[in-house]
């Protein structure tokens with residue numbers, strides 16, 4: 001029989017000739033362990049159900065799950081790495097994301113995406129490679145179909161360096177974001193030419209810098225910072241190649257236009273770009289400020305620290321930038337961007353962050369002296385409770401904006417501190 005072409009922890013893979021037509025295929029055979037048999041059963045089951053051009057198909061299988069056959073691959077991504085360039089990587093991520101998206105919709109999560117589990121099938125006519133995801137033995141199945149767990153609850157699954165941190169303690173909780181993480185680590189391994197270790201950050205640098213934001217987002221330790229779906233991974237991938245050729249402001253314009261047209265939910269690419277280009281007034285004032293308030297509110301509630309940083313920066317640009325020929329009324333848009341974030345921070349009791357933002361906001365408001373914005377601010381100040389009112393009174397003082405918001409005694413802010421600070425005692 002010769003040597004196997006591959007040996008894994010649970011199975012051996014052999015080259016075999018199919019009796020019926022002489023076709024050369026790959027035969028995967030479980031090693032003599034019952035867990036190996038169960039994993040093979042799972043692979044046969046899932047890979048037969050998930051028929052997709054980028055998921056390894058099952059050709060024939062043993063009803064007792066001792067073996068199955070599949071098309072013979074030219075090799076895996078690990079072996080073929082040196083023949084590929086970054087465009088090949090992008091194509092691969094694109095198609096693998098499509099395949100994972102179909103699996104995720106059916107509630108199957110692979111949980112072991114690594115360079116060795118992505119195989120290349122070669123088209124015999126033109127030699128083109130078709131990438132497929134193999135080794136679905138660790139897949140998490142829809143709850144109703146789980147027959148037997150392959151590891152104890154509380155045990156980690158996946159491969160060191162590629163498995164998402166949340167799967168380390170209990171692999172059974174891993175869902176779509178774990179596959180996003182592993183795919184990001186595959187990209188990091190490919191671009192940096194280095195094996196990822198544990199959950200140590202591995203980010204592209206120098207000439208490969210344009211991959212950095214993509215890898216950073218996908219491999220974030222915090223699940224909420226990763227792209228929320230495989231479709232969002234593909235959007236981030238498109239941005240990799242947009243970046244080097246366009247100015248950051250132009251890039252931001254495109255991202256914001258797309259976000260508004262598609263009524264998007266995922267702001268992470270936009271936020272990363274804004275955090276990387278804090279110095280660019282145009283990027284903030286002309287583009288970032290256009291994020292619709294409803295989506296901005298949801299994001300600011302989830303990411304208070306970044307929201308506070310963006311809002312402070314927006315307010316500073318409002319004070320320092322040269323307005324050129326812009327309509328003065330347009331200043332209400334970036335002012336309102338800051339106010340929306342400020343409101344969210346206070347309503348989530350983030351008083352410290354809120355105070356930092358408020359100081360910059362009140363300075364910007366004073367600078368612009370816009371009657372419309374003043375009304376908005378005051379009707380909001382009026383409703384604040386005591387704790388938020390105290391924080392805002394501090395910020396108003398620090399910004400030198402107490403006088404600007406002075407009101408007649410008939411104005412009754414709910415917070416006593418604000419009332420004392422803002423209501424002019426001697427007016428009639």
Ligand SMILES: Nc1ncnc2c1ncn2[C@@H]1O[C@H](COP(=O)(O)OP(=O)(O)OP(=O)(O)O)[C@@H](O)[C@H]1O
Nearest residue numbers: 006007008009010011013026070071072073076135
């Ligand atoms: N269809 C195929 N054609 C060619 N080589 C293959 C094919 N399927 C698997 N291999 C190779 O065989 C090796 C072992 O296969 P596989 O990883 O599926 O086994 P496993 O025991 O399930 O592995 P693991 O321990 O990683 O879970 C891999 O390195 C892979 O590259």
